Amino acid sequence: MTGEQSKIDSGWVNVPHARIYWEATGEPAGIPVLYLHGGPGGSLGRGGYRKRHDHSRFRVVGLDQRGCGKSSPHVQDDIDHLSENTTQALIEDIETVREHLGIEKWIVTGVSWGSTLALAYALEHPNRVLGIALVAVTTSSRDEIQWITEDVGRIFPEAWSDFLEAAHAEPGERVVEAYARRLAGQDRDDARLAALSWDRWESTHVSLDPNWLPGPLFEDEQERMTFALLVTHYWSNDGFLVDGQEIITRIHELNGIPGHLIHGRRDISGPAVTAWQLHRRWDSSRLIIIEDEGHGGPGCMVALTQAVQEIAAMV
Structure with a gap:
């Protein structure tokens, strides 16, 4: 090259x-x-x-x-x-x-x-x-998003329990929908907390990759917020597909x-x-x-x- x-x-x-x-x-x-x-x-x-x-x-x-x-x-x-x-x-x-x-x-x-x-x-x-x-x-697809945000928690139950608790989901609300709502909400302090929780989960569910090093995906707060806000926006809408x-x-x-x-x-x-x-x-x-x-x-x-x-x- x-x-x-x-x-x-x-x-x-x-x-x-x-x-x-x-x-x-x-x-x-x-x-x-x-x-x-x-x-x-x-x-x-x-x-x-x-x-x-x-x-x-x-x-x-x-x-x-x-x-x-x-x-x-x-x-x-x-x-x-x-x-x-x-x-x-x-x-x-x-x-x-x-x-x-x-x-x-x-x-x-x-x-x-x-x-x-x-x-x-x-x-x-x-x-x-x-x-x-x-x-x-x-x-x-809805199946893929269901897997990556909820079902894969069967493999990482400790981390997913924390992820679920931190979602603050309302009755009938999917986990990804709860994070999308908070990240796009008026309370920006709450949005930052949601972005941190989302980052921890993202860092967990790919950790069976032998090349993966544990730790936060994004150290920079702006990048972390951008990523979490856009991912949850798209995934809560099934990729707009x-x-x-x-x-x-x-x-x-x-x-x-x-x-x-x-x-x-x-x-x-x-x-x-x-x-x-x-x-x-x-x-x-x-x-x-x-x-x-x-x-x-x-x-x-x-x-x-x-x-x-x-x-x-x-x-």
């Missing part, structure tokens, strides 16, 4: 009620590769995604999704427009970036929540997609588009069954299970690099 030596072009595009940060690295005339980060609310971070692809061959594009990272405003500073932060809005933001950069088609990649967004984008704009390569595959099953039931529409579904066998927070279900319904997909890894380990990322190369060879 030549990532460290390549110039990074960057900027913002204006969309309704927000400015979306983008960056592009590598050969301007190269095969475009889009990276969609996790979360929701995880941001591009330090840009490690840029190092995964050959910059003499690819143009690697990343963006900070609406409300997080270098995009503005941050979600906690714009609660009045929270209802407009949806998967459909993110898809429109991606299209705005694509048009701004003059890209006709690209290879779409994503990790964790980024895989949900990648699939939702591809289903909406299949004619803009050369191929899809995903790690830690999710669809943000119809009936919480939209991707699974429509995935056959991507037949003919090459897809690589890369997943760690030890991913306890997002079991491999989701990637397997997608693969069974998507004829032009490959299922790649990394036996000794959890949620997006180094072996998964090597497989992602290889998948992009294989898709590029077909272009």
Whole structure:
């Protein structure tokens, strides 16, 4: 890879009620590769995604999704427009970036929540997609959200009991709904406490990954609040996908588009069954299970690099 030596072009595009940060690295005339980060609310971070692809061959594009990272405003500073932060809005933001950069088609990649967004984008704009390569595959279905916020507590009962107690759920309210309500509420001190509890739980349920180091996900309070607020907003609304099953039931529409579904066998927070279900319904997909890894380990990322190369060879 030549990532460290390549110039990074960057900027913002204006969309309704927000400015979306983008960056592009590598050969301007190269095969475009889009990276969609996790979360929701995880941001591009330090840009490690840029190092995964050959910059003499690819143009690697990343963006900070609406409300997080270098995009503005941050979600906690714009609660009045929270209802407009949806998967459909993110898809429109991606299209705005694509048009701004003059890209006709690209290879779409994503990790964790980024895989949900990648699939939702591809289903909406299949004619803009050369191929899809995903790690830690999710669809943000109601079943997946139920598992990661409640059912996986059977494996971590001590931590989940604390997580449940700290939710302060009202009668009939799901745990994720309780956190979403408090994080978006007027009492910002209570929202900060909810963000801390959410961070502790997130740090717990991925801890069977052998590469995972225990501790808080976010030391920075603003990043912690951004992540918790956006994750609970999306998950309490089933990813803003119809009936919480939209991707699974429509995935056959991507037949003919090459897809690589890369997943760690030890991913306890997002079991491999989701990637397997997608693969069974998507004829032009490959299922790649990394036996000794959890949620997006180094072996998964090597497989992602290889998948992009294989898709590029077909272009």
